[in-house]
Amino acid sequence: MFSQLTDSLENTLKNLRGQGKLTEENVAESLREVRRAFLAADVNFNVTRDFVKSVKEKSMGAEVLNSVTPGQQIVKIIHDELVAVMGGETKEINLSAPSPVGIMMVGLQGSGKTTFAGKIALWMRSKKKRKPLLVAADVYRPAAIKQLQVLGKSIGVPVYDEGQGNPVEIIKHGYQYAKDNGFDLVIYDTAGRLQIDEELMQELEKARDAVHPDEILFVADAMIGQEAVNVAETFWNRLNFTGVCLSKMDGDTRGGAALSIKKMTGVPICFIGVGEKLNEIDLFHPDRMASRILGMGDVVSLVEKAQQVIDEKDAKDLKKKILNNTFDLNDFLKQLRTIKKLGRIKDILSLIPGLNKLPLDQIDEKQLVYVEAVLSSMTPKERKKPQIIDGSRKARIAKGSGTDAARVNAVLKQYESMKEMFKKVGDFAKRQNNGGTIGSNYTPPKDKNKKKKR
The missing domain is CATH 1.20.120.140 (SRP54, nucleotide-binding domain)
Known part of the structure; x- marks a missing residue:
C-alpha cells in the first residue's frame, strides 16, 4: 500500500x-x-x-x-x-438515525460495490452488533444477484431479492421488509455501468428519493488513481454521496485516489478494502495513513488487530508458560494460528516502524503453511514432549505433512530457538520483578531497611 x-x-x-x-x-x-x-x-x-x-x-x-x-x-x-x-478525522457511519439505518452503495461496474456491501454488512454485525439486511438491486449485471446471495450466505447475512425486477421498487420493498422483520440496518447494492450515463444517474436518483438512505457510499477502485476522482466528482454532483469506500487499497502502490478524493469532492473516505476476504476491511484513519505514507508504521492499527484475535485468557496462559519455561509445540502451533488470523505477514510487518522498510515483497507466506502442516502432523504427545521425536517419528511426520525430514528438523530448530528466547525473557522478568508476575498487578517488594513510622 x-x-x-x-x-x-x-x-x-x-x-x-x-x-x-x-x-x-x-x-x-x-x-x-x-x-x-x-x-x-x-x-x-x-x-x-x-x-x-x-x-x-x-x-x-x-x-x-x-x-x-x-x-x-x-x-x-x-x-x-x-x-x-485526507480528511483530518475518521468518518464514522451515522448509526443514530431511526431504524433501519439505510446505506446505499453506488459506483461504476467493476469498482467492487457488491463485495464492499458484503464487507460492510459483516463489519457492522461484528463490530457494531447490528442486524443487517442486504438488498440485491443490481438487476443488470449478469450474476450480480447470485454473487450477493453467495456473499450473504458465507457471512450469515440475509439477502432480499426479487430477481430481475424494477430496481427502484426492489429497494422500496427491501426497506419495508427490513422494517417489518426487525433488521436495524439495510444495505442496498445498486447497479453500475462501465461508464457514467444519464440512465444510471436517473435510476440512482429515483432509488435515493424512494428510501432516503442515511448514507450514500461511493465505491471507487483505488488502483485507477486520479480517474477515480473524476468519476467521484460526477457522482457527487448528482447524488451528494456522504462517504467514499476505496477498494483494492492493498494493491495500490501509488495512492493518487486516497490523496485526492477528499480534497476534490469535500467528502471523506470512510472504509478501505485491504484484501479479497470479506473481513479485510478497515476504517480509514487519515492520521494513521499519513504515518504509513511517511514510513512511520501504524502501531495503533496493529494493536487493534491483535485485540480482535488474541484471547485474554490465552495471553495470560502464554505469559505463565514463558515465565515457567514450559512453552511447548502445542503453544507454538496456537501462536502460529493466531498470527495467521492477523493477516498476511508482510501486512503485519508493514505496520511496525523500522520493519516496514524490509523487502516485504520477498516474504514467502508459504513457509508458515509448511510449519503449520508439520506441527499438525504431530500427535499432541509429540507436541507436548518434542524430545521424544526420533528418526522414525520424523519420517512419519514428514509424510503426513507432505514435506521431508529436513523441513521437520527446521521446524524443531525454530521451536528450540523460540523457547530459548522466551527463557531469557522469563528469566529477565523474574529478576526485574523479584519473582513476581509481569504486568500491572505486580507489587514491588517492601524495603526492609526502611524505618517504620512511629
Missing part, C-alpha cells in the same frame, strides 16, 4: 532530516521532489500544488522546537498536511 509514494518521500526527506538549519533553498529543493513524487503517484495536480504551497508556507514560518531538529520539524509539517488532505 502506497509503497511507491513512501519510497519517493523517504528518499526526499532523508536529506532534510539531517539538516541543522532550514533554508528557503533546501526546503524548495525538497518540495520540488515532493511535487514530483505526488504527480508520479497520480495525485491530482491541484491537490499537489496546494499541498506543496501550504507546506512551504508553514515550513518557513515555523518556530523550530528545541527538542527536534529542523528536518524533523518539516517532516511533522508534511505529516500534518497529509492528514488534512
